[in-house]
Amino acid sequence: MHVENLLEDESLCLRLLWADGPLLRREISGVTATDLEDPARFVRPGEVVLSGLVWWTPEDGQARAERFVAALKTAGAAVLLAGEETHGSVPADLVEACGRHGVPVAAVPVHIMFRAITDTVYLRQWGELSRHHALPGNVRARLSRLVAQGAGPDLILATALAHLDRSTAYVLTSAGRTVAATEGATTVTAHEAVALMGEGTGVTVPVEADAVSPYGRWHLHLPGPDDAPPRMLHEIAAILGRCQESRARHRAAEHQVADELGALLAGAGAGAGNDPGRGTAAVEGALRRCGLSAEGPYGVVVA
Numbered sequence: 020m021h022v023e024n025l026l027e028d029e030s031l032c033l034r035l036l037w038a039d040g041p042l043l044r045r046e047i048s049g050v051t052a053t054d055l056e057d058p059a060r061f062v063r064p065g066e067v068v069l070s071g072l073v074w075w076t077p078e079d080g081q082a083r084a085e086r087f088v089a090a091l092k093t094a095g096a097a098v099l100l101a102g103e104e105t106h107g108s109v110p111a112d113l114v115e116a117c118g119r120h121g122v123p124v125a126a127v128p129v130h131i132m133f134r135a136i137t138d139t140v141y142l143r144q145w146g147e148l149s150r151h152h153a154l155p156g157n158v159r160a161r162l163s164r165l166v167a168q169g170a171g172p173d174l175i176l177a178t179a180l181a182h183l184d185r186s187t188a189y190v191l192t193s194a195g196r197t198v199a200a201t202e203g204a205t206t207v208t209a210h211e212a213v214a215l216m217g218e219g220t221g222v223t224v225p226v227e228a229d230a231v232s233p234y235g236r237w238h239l240h241l242p243g244p245d246d247a248p249p250r251m252l253h254e255i256a257a258i259l260g261r262c263q264e265s266r267a268r269h270r271a272a273e274h275q276v277a278d279e280l281g282a283l284l285a286g287a288g289a290g291a292g293n294d295p296g297r298g299t300a301a302v303e304g305a306l307r308r309c310g311l312s313a314e315g316p317y318g319v320v321v322a
Contacts, residue, residue: 022038022043022067022123023066024143025047025067025136026098026125030139031135031136032131034126035123035125036101036126037114037125038098038123042123043123043142046097048064048066048097050067050141051067051069051131052069052070056072056087059091059093060087062090062094065096067100068098068099070087071103072101072109074304078227080110087116088116088120089116089298097123099125100127100136101124102133103129108125154179154254155161155182156252162178162179163259168266171262175262176259184242186243186244186247187203187242188246189204189239190236190259191237191238192237192238194234195213196212198214221244222252223241224239224240224252226259227256228260228261228267229264229270230268232265237259239255276309280305280306280309284302285300
């Protein structure tokens with residue numbers, strides 16, 4: 020799927036604001052939604068970036084837009100899809116920054132959910148690759164939607180194997196922790212899980228995922244070596260990899276916005292200079308990015 024294919028989908032009502040012709044023919048590799056002011060660490064080359072623009076403010080909009088778009092350019096984003104709900108329209112500062120850095124940008128109307136865009140991209144990708152897969156088409160489509168919606172490994176595993184009778188499967192870490200298991204699977208200790216993977220009992224397929232430590236890396240394990248075709252297991256492992264990467268990015272993003280809030284609170288508004296209102300606005304913005312209410316009340320815990 021290419022950028023121009025996504026923009027031409029009439030059901031999404033996307034409105035192109037700036038693009039250079041050749042950039043529209045760039046192939047899309049995936050989708051990332053972010054409202055971080057510096058999202059470079061969480062965007063991979065070729066991805067569609069969805070943003071509600073919560074990070075943008077009129078007071079220093081040009082500088083914020085410049086930092087955000089420069090990060091997208093560095094990361095190799097294919098296109099920015101900016102939501103109109105937060106500010107009523109896409110700020111001109113952002114469109115101008117996209118033009119300077121060569122990042123296509125389109126507006127997402129208020130009535131279009133980001134999930135609809137994500138589903139469109141992944142369903143198109145699964146459809147184009149269907150002839151190379153062993154999983155049934157309806158199962159692939161369902162799994163793609165679940166990954167886009169942030170489903171956990173338990174639901175991914177259950178859905179992937181639901182069409183196979185009595186298949187038992189586990190998702191295990193390298194250290195033996197059970198991340199997920201099919202319904203009715205026997206509980207295994209960490210020691211037993213490591214032994215199962217090490218002794219070659221059954222079949223174990225590694226789950227490839229970026230930004231995951233060797234100790235936290237997942238493995239798909241089936242005690243019955245003939246319970247599923249090898250190609251199907253590799254497909255399921257690839258989907259689990261997308262699931263783990265999504266969870267890792269989400270955790271990293273949560274940590275970043277929490278750190279930003281902590282820095283503001285520890286600084287007691289020092290960055291606001293002679294304008295206490297600006298410092299208060301910065302803290303309120305950081306609270307919203309953490310998914311918290313600006314009004315409180317809060318309990319403070321010091322560890």
